[in-house]
Amino acid sequence: MTPTETVKFVHRLADLFPTFRYEAGTPDAWHKAGLAFVTPADASAAAINLARRQTFISLADLIGEIRRIRDERISAEPIPDPGTADPQLYKERVRAAVTRLGDGYGLGTHRALNAAPRRQGPPPAAYLQARGRTAEDETARAHRCPWPPCQAHPGASCVNPLGRPTAPHHARLVAAGLATPDTPGTLHPQLGTLPEELQ
Numbered sequence: 001m002t003p004t005e006t007v008k009f010v011h012r013l014a015d016l017f018p019t020f021r022y023e024a025g026t027p028d029a030w031h032k033a034g035l036a037f038v039t040p041a042d043a044s045a046a047a048i049n050l051a052r053r054q055t056f057i058s059l060a061d062l063i064g065e066i067r068r069i070r071d072e073r074i075s076a077e078p079i080p081d082p083g084t085a086d087p088q089l090y091k092e093r094v095r096a097a098v099t100r101l102g103d104g105y106g107l108g109t110h111r112a113l114n115a116a117p118r119r120q121g122p123p124p125a126a127y128l129q130a131r132g133r134t135a136e137d138e139t140a141r142a143h144r145c146p147w148p149p150c151q152a153h154p155g156a157s158c159v160n161p162l163g164r165p166t167a168p169h170h171a172r173l174v175a176a177g178l179a180t181p182d183t184p185g186t187l188h189p190q191l192g193t194l195p196e197e198l199q
C-alpha cells in the first residue's frame with residue numbers, strides 16, 4: 001500500500017473495531033512496520049476477518065492475518081519450474097514467484113513444469129516399480145475385475161476387503177489371459193489363498 005492508502009485504511013479501522021482510536025502517528029508507523037508491503041485488498045480482508053472474532057486490533061494481529069491469507073493463496077498454486085540451474089537465479093525466481101502468488105497475481109500457468117507430449121503405450125518400468133506394480137499387473141488392470149466382491153473397473157486397482165488398492169485378483173489375471181482358472185480361490189501368487197468365508 002502507498003502511504004495514502006495506509007492512511008485511508010487505518011481510518012477505516014475505527015469503524016470495524018470499537019476500541020481502536022485513530023492517532024496521527026499510527027498510519028506512518030504501521031506503514032513502515034509492514035503495511036507498505038501488502039495490497040489494500042489483503043489488508044481489508046484481514047481486518048474484516050479479525051473484526052469477526054475480536055473487538056480490538058493490533059498491528060501484529062493484522063500482519064499475522066495478512067500472512068495467513070497470503071500463505072493460503074501461495075499453497076493453492078504450484079510454483080513454476082524456475083528454468084535455471086544457477087542456484088542464485090533459482091532462488092530469486094522462486095522468491096519472485098512466491099511474492100507474485102502471495103499478492104494474488106496468477107503466474108499464467110497451472111503447471112509446475114511444461115507439459116511433456118502425451119506418452120503412448122504402457123507405463124515405463126520405473127513408474128510401475130515406484131508403485132509396487134508389475135507389467136503383468138498393468139495388463140490385468142486393463143480388464144474389469146470379474147471377481148464379484150471387487151469388480152474394479154478397467155484402469156482401476158483391485159481393492160481388498162477394506163477398500164484399499166491391492167494386486168489384481170486371480171479372476172482378473174485369468175480375464176487378462178495371464179493365469180489359468182484351475183486354482184479356484186487363489187487371489188494372487190503373493191497373496192496366497194482367499195480365506196474360506198470370502199470365497
Ligand SMILES: [Zn+2]
Nearest residue numbers: 145150158169
Ligand atoms: Zn479385483
